[in-house]
Amino acid sequence: MNENEQLILFDMRCLQDSAYKHRGVGKLSENLVRSVDRLSKKYKISTLGLVDPALPPLEDSFRNLVDEVCANAHVGLERGPTVFIELSPMTHDPLFVARVVNDTDVLKIAIVYDFIPLLKPERYLPNPSNRIHYDTQLTWLSRFDHFFPISQYTADELHRILHIDSTRITNTAAPVGSAFELLRSSALRERLPKRYVLAPGGAEPRKNIECPIKAHARSGALQDAQIGLVVAGNYPWDWQARLRDLYVSCGGQSDLLFFTGFIDEDDLVAIYRGATCAIVAAHMEGFSIPVVEAMAAGTPVVASDIPAHVELVERGDLMFSPDDAQEAMSKLEMLVSNESHRAAVIEDQSTRWQRFRADNIASMFWNAVDGLLVTRKPGTVFNVTRGSRPRIAFLSPMPPDRSGVADYSAATIKELGKLVDVDVYARGKLLEIPEGASTANTISPFPFVSPQYDRVIGVVGNSDFHLEIFNLLMRYGGACIEHDNRLLGFYRILHGLGRTQDVAQMELKRAVSCHEIDSWMSDESLLEATFLGELAKSCSPLFLHSKVTTALVNERLNAGAIHLPFSIYRPWTYDPVDLTIKNNARKRLGMEDGEFAIATFGYIHSNKAIEEIIWAVDLLRSWNVPAKLYCVGGWATLEHQLFLDLRSRLGLEDHIVFAAEYTSDAKYRDFLLAADAGVQLRTHFLGGLSGGLLDCIAAGLPTVANDDMAEAMDAPSYILRVPDHPSPVLIAEALAEISDRIRDRTKLGGERLLYSDEHSFKRYSELLCQYLGFDLKVPWRSRMKEVAA
Amino acid sequence: MNRSPIFIDLTNLVSNPIQCGIHRVEREIVSHWPGTAELVPCRFDSAIGSFVEVPADRLQEIIDGISGDVDRRRTPLPPGKRPIATDDLVRGLFNPEVFYDQLRLNAYSNLCRAPHSGIRWMVYDFLPYLRPQDRSCRTTELLMPYLRVLREVPQVSFISAAARIAFIERVIRMPDRAGPVIPLGGDGLGMPKLKFDGGKRxxxxxxxxxxxxxxxxxxxxxxxxxxxxxxxxxxxxxxxxxxxxxxxxxxxxxxxxxxxxxxxxxxxxxxxxxxxxxxxxxxxxxxxxxxxxxxxxxxxxxxxxxxxxxxxxxxxxxxxxxxxxxxxxxxxxxxxxxxxxxxxxxxxxxxxxxLQIPTWKGFVKQLAKWLQGEIGTMKPGEHDGK
Structure with missing residues (x-):
């Protein structure tokens, strides 16, 4: 983007929320978003709407107002000049947009409606939790650069409450709907009395509808003249009944009181136009749309003397105390009985509302924004933009969590820390700071909203270790390193059947039944979906370790996932293909001379085709290959009796060894050194990776692997591929080929070294930084020097 | 020369006769049998765990049912009268079928282990083992027991050289068990040789x-x-x-x-x-x-x-x-x-x-010679296609 390009970011949550989207907040918001192209004369603009997936989806009419929508506020460094318009800062969770609000490179603008809860805390902020929440919202509001209050009164309150300087305030207002400028018929109007007073209200005590009720009921002139009272607003039946009782008790004739219930804008305009006069008696408002609407409809209006009304009406003779029904009554009687007074008021009010036309408001708003852009000096919150080392928040399970992902993250941070500053966020309090990291913290939303991080990376996998990180990524976005080729168990167990179905359907673009989900759960070889759609949508970028899965996700979900090759996390400090080392390891493990030792690494589970491998050993022995299989890894499930039974049925007790318990690292490495061949298979595909296969590759151990896995890992030539549907014959055939042809792995050294180099954590960290947008050639200042400076 | 009767195992054909390639082969064998030794149809009766004879009229009824209008194929077979003696089976039991029933496999395994066993099988192909990607995943438990018994069968013939090579070099790797290639017949449609007609496009x-x-x-x-x-x-x-x-x-x-x-x-x-x-x-x-x-x-x-x-x-x-x-x-x-x-x-x-294309009659004649011990192992391509 060059300086003439501008990204305009709108928080559109108020347009998702039925409590706001068709009311004053929604009308103003829609008007501003719709008119954003007024900036196009000067800038090349693109627009992005932030939407909350937890709220109802945006209606198409709102969605079409912006170029794109995004499910979180994570906007990358590459975005260029950005303006953020918070359309309704006090109505939804401020943390959702906190990362943008904290970004001093962004021009942040807030529309401010009112601070009514502070005026009546006993009603709107009844408990400490409400008050803390409101104070939090006020704190976040104070961080905006410029404010557009909807009235002078709200501007004054903004200054009073948050001490906002007047140079940071430009008034705006809610627009009068275009329907007020057109004349349409209304069936509702036909049902109302010939002459009536209109009292626009709303099912809110602060609207003070009781005042017009009393004033009208007590007015002998109005009652005698049979002038009705029409109350607009969606009052529930019980509330209407109470108001009727009040009306009658004050002397009103019950047949003169009408409630419109919910009405559309055309009917609203018609009943405004048909009214003899209007009365607005609210106790508190930031701005009064009814007052302006009445003026726009050519209906004289009297209003309570609250500040928001005073600045609109500007005539004491048309105002009354909201607590004085008698005064209100006299103002009404004056308008009704004195035709010349009424005509004068209409004349006076006929021009006051013009500045609230939608066009005018839009022009004033975007002209003001343009002015702010001209004078703006962007800040330099990001470390990289001020020449410091990039700082990354890295959220992941970490040791002592016993998971492969935790070990992998620890190894990543060790190298990544050499390139950038890494703050680790782990599931619990870590006893010591991991090697390579600057700090160790507990997982929270903080890194997602803090301006101190150039990037936030969350690590996700197919287990409950990752739930909290997943939820944070869903909420706030950020970069994600996703370890698994599928998240079936993660969704089904932790998110329930409904969401699991939704995610699968989104990916496969077809209906997916509960039965199908169940069948996938019981046999992952049937699995069709990766369940990575939500992550692909929320995270930028989404890193995947498998080439195959990356291609699949990008194709199916039209995503931009990045392949970051899986790193070797059991590297060798000595040459693992050395024959003496191999022989010593064989002795330590008690392997016999001449025995063709086959090892398979990792938990022993049916989805690793253990049955097929056992059958392959049976075949090999029938071919006079002295094969012996070592399953190096504990039992994954209770189904292991099946494997024991099969071994026994085939008479292979002496030729297949199951390590029933967790194998120490030293012993595990001994098997990698001592074996003649490896075999690593998966019966679920979609680009699944295997730490075991990576260990075999790193150790230069010729290994049989299925096509999908070998392809996903860019396996070198000493990994012999077999079809994904496991066939013992083909597995045995490949193992026999290793036995005949490439058992001597000393000859594989060159390829092994090349692969190890390309799949080192050093290379991984460099690529990660590159994809995150950090130029590693820049000589950044270290944080220590910066602190000293 | 084997003068004893030759038992042919038609278990699948008689229990579920359908129009498939293997059943076609079986029908041709029964129809064209020219051997000097008697060909005795039998089936494996899982209820008694042994082989029993299939009455000739019942077999004919089934064969007629496949090609005829009246579907009498599904009539349940009567229980076997009595098991065929093991010694008789060991002397000459021929299996032209592919099956995965464990009891039947066990029965063959026992027969194959008998001294001087004369059990013979015919093999069509090894596609389920060599091209697993064409089939559903996880079929090992079903398919592998068949191979395990196949490697115990003393003599095996093949319908193609490709199957024989796969047997010798890839799947079983016991060349001494590999019998001849006996090509199937190409005349099953009963058509005369057609003449070229340039108008056909x-x-x-x-x-x-x-x-x-x-x-x-x-x-x-x-x-x-x-x-x-x-x-x-x-x-x-x-x-x-x-x-x-x-x-x-x-x-x-x-x-x-x-x-x-x-x-x-x-x-x-x-x-x-x-x-x-x-x-x-x-x-x-x-x-x-x-x-x-x-x-x-x-x-x-x-x-x-x-x-x-x-x-x-x-x-x-x-x-x-x-x-x-x-x-x-x-x-x-x-x-x-x-x-x-x-x-x-x-x-x-x-x-x-x-071209000289083998006929069904030639196929059965060749098969009979092999089953009667008149020919042994043949090299691929060595076959009587006439």
Whole structure:
């Protein structure tokens, strides 16, 4: 983007929320978003709407107002000049947009409606939790650069409450709907009395509808003249009944009181136009749309003397105390009985509302924004933009969590820390700071909203270790390193059947039944979906370790996932293909001379085709290959009796060894050194990776692997591929080929070294930084020097 | 020479007779048996865990039921009267079927382990083991016990050289157990040799639109030819396969085009009709166990566009076919264009007319010799096809 390009970011949550989207907040918001192209004369603009997936989806009419929508506020460094318009800062969770609000490179603008809860805390902020929440919202509001209050009164309150300087305030207002400028018929109007007073209200005590009720009921002139009272607003039946009782008790004739219930804008305009006069008696408002609407409809209006009304009406003779029904009554009687007074008021009010036309408001708003852009000096919150080392928040399970992902993250941070500053966020309090990291913290939303991080990376996998990180990524976005080729168990167990179905359907673009989900759960070889759609949508970028899965996700979900090759996390400090080392390891493990030792690494589970491998050993022995299989890894499930039974049925007790318990690292490495061949298979595909296969590759151990896995890992030539549907014959055939042809792995050294180099954590960290947008050639200042400076 | 009766295990045929390749082979054996030794049909009775004889009239009834109008195939078989003596079975039990029933396999295993066992099996192919990607995942528990017993069988014959090579070099690796290749008959349709007629421009494919048959490549080749204005109608004689969404979508696309025709039912009568109308047939499946369609086409004198390596075609001398190295739309289209040249086509028709294709009678005669111990192991290609 060059300086003439501008990204305009709108928080559109108020347009998702039925409590706001068709009311004053929604009308103003829609008007501003719709008119954003007024900036196009000067800038090349693109627009992005932030939407909350937890709220109802945006209606198409709102969605079409912006170029794109995004499910979180994570906007990358590459975005260029950005303006953020918070359309309704006090109505939804401020943390959702906190990362943008904290970004001093962004021009942040807030529309401010009112601070009514502070005026009546006993009603709107009844408990400490409400008050803390409101104070939090006020704190976040104070961080905006410029404010557009909807009235002078709200501007004054903004200054009073948050001490906002007047140079940071430009008034705006809610627009009068275009329907007020057109004349349409209304069936509702036909049902109302010939002459009536209109009292626009709303099912809110602060609207003070009781005042017009009393004033009208007590007015002998109005009652005698049979002038009705029409109350607009969606009052529930019980509330209407109470108001009727009040009306009658004050002397009103019950047949003169009408409630419109919910009405559309055309009917609203018609009943405004048909009214003899209007009365607005609210106790508190930031701005009064009814007052302006009445003026726009050519209906004289009297209003309570609250500040928001005073600045609109500007005539004491048309105002009354909201607590004085008698005064209100006299103002009404004056308008009704004195035709010349009424005509004068209409004349006076006929021009006051013009500045609230939608066009005018839009022009004033975007002209003001343009002015702010001209004078703006962007800040330099990001470390990289001020020449410091990039700082990354890295959220992941970490040791002592016993998971492969935790070990992998620890190894990543060790190298990544050499390139950038890494703050680790782990599931619990870590006893010591991991090697390579600057700090160790507990997982929270903080890194997602803090301006101190150039990037936030969350690590996700197919287990409950990752739930909290997943939820944070869903909420706030950020970069994600996703370890698994599928998240079936993660969704089904932790998110329930409904969401699991939704995610699968989104990916496969077809209906997916509960039965199908169940069948996938019981046999992952049937699995069709990766369940990575939500992550692909929320995270930028989404890193995947498998080439195959990356291609699949990008194709199916039209995503931009990045392949970051899986790193070797059991590297060798000595040459693992050395024959003496191999022989010593064989002795330590008690392997016999001449025995063709086959090892398979990792938990022993049916989805690793253990049955097929056992059958392959049976075949090999029938071919006079002295094969012996070592399953190096504990039992994954209770189904292991099946494997024991099969071994026994085939008479292979002496030729297949199951390590029933967790194998120490030293012993595990001994098997990698001592074996003649490896075999690593998966019966679920979609680009699944295997730490075991990576260990075999790193150790230069010729290994049989299925096509999908070998392809996903860019396996070198000493990994012999077999079809994904496991066939013992083909597995045995490949193992026999290793036995005949490439058992001597000393000859594989060159390829092994090349692969190890390309799949080192050093290379991984460099690529990660590159994809995150950090130029590693820049000589950044270290944080220590910066602190000293 | 073996004078004892030879028992033939027809368990699947008699319990669930259908129109499939193996049952066809069994019917031909029973119908054409010329041996000096008596051929005694039997079946494995799982209730008693042993083999029992199948009454001749009952067997005939089943065979008639397959080809006749009256469906009497499903009538339950009566329980076996008494088990056939183990010694008799050991002397000469022949299994021409592929089965995975563990009890029956165990019975064979025991018979094979008897001293001087004369158990003999016929093997068709090893596709489920060598091309697992064509089948559903996780079939090991079903399929492997068959192989385990196969490696105990003292003598095995094969219907193709490809199957024999796979047995010796890949799957069982016991060359001494490998018997002869006994090619199936190509005359099952009972057609005379057809003559070249330059007016015939139709090409045909006989079989279901299974991805292994590379039907998508055939369809795309013809679509390209038609787009180029080439007059070459195509008829597919077979239904759309369940697991062939790609093929189904192309078929749907082509359905409205005049030169394209598809008939779901590939009965012998339809096949005869199609061969009569065809300029050539196309057989480019990459996972053929035998390839009977190409074989029968050549027997009828109709040339074939064939993919290299179809086992049945490797059994007969060259000629009568245009062989392509890969089943790609371009190569198939090129072969079709060549065959539209009358001079080339006529040459291929003449070659096909001169080919000696094994007959069913010859197959059974050869089989009988092997079962009676008159011939032993044969090298691939050494067979009596007459």
């Amino acid at each position: 139709m090409f045909s494919f006989v079989g279901n639109t299974d991805p292994r048959q590379n039907v998508a490549a055939i369809l795309l080749a013809f679509e390209k030819l038609w787009d180029d204005g080439v007059d070459a109608p195509l008829t597919i004689l077979g239904a759309n396969g369940d697991q062939a969404p790609v093929e189904a979508s192309i078929v749907e696309r082509l359905r409205g085009r005049e030169p394209f025709n598809q008939m779901d039912k590939a009965t012998d009568g339809f096949v005869r009709h199609i061969l009569n109308e065809s300029r050539a047939t196309i057989s480019v499946g990459s996972a053929e166990g035998f390839g009977i369609a190409a074989y029968e086409s050549l027997h009828a004198g109709v040339p074939v566009i064939a993919l290299k390596g179809i086992p049945s075609l490797d059994l007969i001398s060259p000629g009568g076919r245009l062989t392509i190295d890969a089943a790609t739309p371009d190569l198939i289209a090129n072969a079709v264009r060549k065959l539209l040249d009358d001079r080339i086509a006529e040459g291929l028709w003449n070659d096909a007319a001169g």
